[in-house]
Amino acid sequence: MPKETFHQLKADKKKRITNAFLREFALKPYDEASLSEVVKQLGIAKGSIYQYFEDKMDLFLYLIEQANSVKASYIATVKRTGYPDFWSYFMDLFKAGLRFDAEHHLESHFLFGLSQNLYSPSVEPIFDKMMLQVVQVFEEMVKAEIEGGLFRNDIPTNIMAYSLFHTGRDMQEHLQFIGLVNPQKSIAQELPVYHHKEELLLEHVQHYINLVKPAFNAPHHDKS
Amino acid sequence: MPKETFHQLKADKKKRITNAFLREFALKPYDEASLSEVVKQLGIAKGSIYQYFEDKMDLFLYLIEQANSVKASYIATVKRTGYPDFWSYFMDLFKAGLRFDAEHHLESHFLFGLSQNLYSPSVEPIFDKMMLQVVQVFEEMVKAEIEGGLFRNDIPTNIMAYSLFHTGRDMQEHLQFIGLVNPQKSIAQELPVYHHKEELLLEHVQHYINLVKPAFNAPHHDKS
């Protein structure tokens, strides 16, 4: 946890520091991110960082927590109730993610990068825990849909949950793969990841959803 | 490319060196893998490495090429012809992967690790190229199945290809997630990744395939 000193900083400075580190950790995996470089950019002393945080990991965890909580506030606006089928709900979750991205592009980049840099030895235990939680949430979702008769019930729920969770990640990665989004570039230009590409993007996502839908949905009873 | 000197080495020594580095790069991402550590383990001098390879990247690329070519020889034994449906073919591809793993566990571990450590800045361009090729192969597969009327044709083929490609990766990752496979541990114990877990594993994979099957298959014509 950050030290008292950090929280006593003027909101202005606090933000400037947080952003600089979000930027660094968005561009490089944990072990390659350099505190020395960032303090140089910020024009502050190396020692100051250690007035604010215990160590590099403490700082990193703070960033994760921050970014996650901001994103969570966007996701929380979408409630399953009110959607007759799961997939329009899923789509709206994605749209909430887009709004988050537009309004907090650094946090969005940072989280985007995180999801693609699991498995570095020094961060693996942390990410393992995070994944566990996330997949659990997805498993609850899946169970609820099975309960409601919308999802099929012939596959273990943990497999469905994992696959659903990955659908989101894979979509993101594919967008990067085909060059529709370019984190490196958009960070450099200080633009949102999905800037000005919302239509193309939603079309893409719709295709992806159309593809995976039959995998999860309960089969129709054409003749029963 | 490795230097002449390396190829002139006795097969014995060549293997010993290759294996030691496969091991290191299987455990850590490129930038964290330490040549200094490996030469210490091997009991040879640091300078020797630079008699064999241009630099770290040259060595790394050699390892990729080696491991890939070994694996390819296993995959090549499975031909689409002779399988009435795509998914039994897909399953057999996976089984070929299992045989590869049982007989070349270091190479298998190494490639397993690769697929989960894309996106480090220093290796991104290389992996981008690899991915491009792999996805292209998957796209050809998908197109052939659409041609043959077995896959649906209402989704862009590149999306289907990417999703299919990821299905394989996600399955692997899930196996690791639930603890069924543990690369770190099995490298340490010098055992194949999938050692003694083939039955459980195949069951798991079958579930996964059953799940995604309806996403790709052309819909049945119950009433047409």
Added chain:
DNA sequence: AACAATTGTGACTTAGTAGTCACTTTTAAG
């Protein structure tokens, strides 16, 4: 046995890192 070519060596250079701490500057309180 003598010589040449190849292979092997490890101290060294250069460069980067996280983290520390005795000290200075700024801010707040009396």
Added chain:
DNA sequence: CTTAAAAGTGACTACTAAGTCACAATTGTT
């Protein structure tokens, strides 16, 4: 204005890395 507390500093330690190179040892050839 004076003093005490808080915040800021940057040279420094201790470490690890990739890559180099003058030299030593080994191998092959005449």
